[in-house]
Amino acid sequence: MSFLELTEKRFSARKYTDEPVSEADLNYVLECVRLAPSAVNRQPWRFVVVESEAAKQSLWEAYDREWFRSAPLAIVCLQHKGECWTRAADGKPHGDIDVAIAVEHLCLAAAERGLGTCWICNFDPEKMKNFCEDPAWEVVAIVPLGHIAPDCPRAERKRKALEEIVERR
Secondary structure, eight states: OOHHHHHHHOOBOOOBOSOOOOHHHHHHHHHHHHTOOOGGGOOOEEEEEEOSHHHHHHHHHHSOOHHHHTSSEEEEEEEETTTSOBOTTTOOBOHHHHHHHHHHHHHHHHHHTTEEEOOBOOSOTTTTGGGOOSTTEEEEEEEEEEEBOTTOOOOOOOOOOHHHHOOOO
């Protein structure tokens, strides 16, 4: 499968089967996350695999959607605010960007393995603090991971034309 075919295959899956994600698939996805690039190779991230019912209950308090509950596991994606590279010219920290790159590696690796994911950023940050009790850590995203249900809704993929997003000088 070409990279273009992979990016076309990946979508925000919002319904999963109860089939568990195999250790081989999970390890493959996590290895792709580990190899993601980051600014100055700081890798200011941590990824918490949430599988236990108690941990899932905690997640559902921060983001409670029926479709989200159908995923067999989720990955909480965190940045360490003190470890990320910061651009000297204007003080812009790059931790969010670094984690976003790694999360997209996660999503594309999962799609390659026939699994579904969905970026979740619309969670209650206060209720996510139990995943990062140290205030230096911040949750950036939650990504459910699982086998896509046959009747999973798939939203129409609307994308702007290249002419609308690319400028050449």
